[in-house]
Amino acid sequence: MDIAATPNTPPKGTAPSRPATLPGDRRGKDNIGRMIRVDQAGELGAAEIYRGQLAVLKNQPCADLLKKMAEQEQVHLATFDEMVVERGVRPSALSPLWRAAGFALGAGSALLGERAAMATTVAVEEVIEDHYQRQLDALAPELNEESAGENAELQAVIAEFREDELKHRDLALENGAEEAPAYQILSQSVKAGTRLAIWLAERI
Ligand SMILES: [Fe+2]
Ligand SMILES: [Fe+2]
Structure with missing residues (x-):
């Protein structure tokens, strides 16, 4: 495949659901607000995921890391x-949901054990890292426009x-994430939920 002809092709292994930008995507201030x-x-x-995990695992060896x-x-x-x-951006109307869902995911995964908590961190951080990379790709052309400084x-x-999230992922991997029971199922479920949350929070 001609790589130059597909600028939105992500690095191997990131398995995107869509390219960073598509024809008709919002540009400019709307896009930045989103x-x-x-x-x-x-x-x-x-923040709520870690708060939930800490509520359950506060006396465990991983508490300092959390x-x-x-x-x-x-x-x-x-x-x-x-x-x-x-910047006068409207916050997500679903903020109470993100708070509750984050805490529930954190506490719920921690109840399955330290490794399941770490597996959840890896899954969430991988999706967030990919999401931030897409935003960086989408921001590159915006930098030539009027509000270049702010952007x-x-x-x-x-x-x-994004660098911090990558470190969180690596720390969780070093702390046994992949040894969690049913790692693949847990990981795929958390990733799917996180992607859905991102999709919703961009819009609502
Ligand atoms: Fe993080
Ligand atoms: Fe973060």
Whole structure:
């Protein structure tokens, strides 16, 4: 296949459900607002996942690791909270759902054991990392337009957070994620749920 002819072809192994942009996708301010909305919702969900996991696993050896990752998610969330206010973005109307679903996923996976909690982290972080990469791809052309400065700030934030999410994934892998019972089923279910949440939070 001619790679140059398919610029949206993702790196091997990321298994996208769609390319970063499609003809007819929103551009400009609408698009940026949508990005910030879904990112704020996602970081809210992520913060709640770790809070749920910690509620169950607070006395286990992995608690320190969970706390460290939870603290970073709080920084991510606070950053998008600020951007939502500064740029007048409408937050996701489903925020209460992301909060509840995140906590339930965190606590539920932790009840299955530390490894299941780690497997959940790997699945969520892989989807989020891929989502952030798509946003970076979509932002590249926006940087040439009028609000290039603001968009460059968003781009830098997303790039930094994406690196953090990759570290979270790697830490979870180092801590036995793949040894979780029914790893593939758990992983695929969490990924499907996370992708659906992203799709909804972009729109609602
Ligand atoms: Fe995050
Ligand atoms: Fe994360």
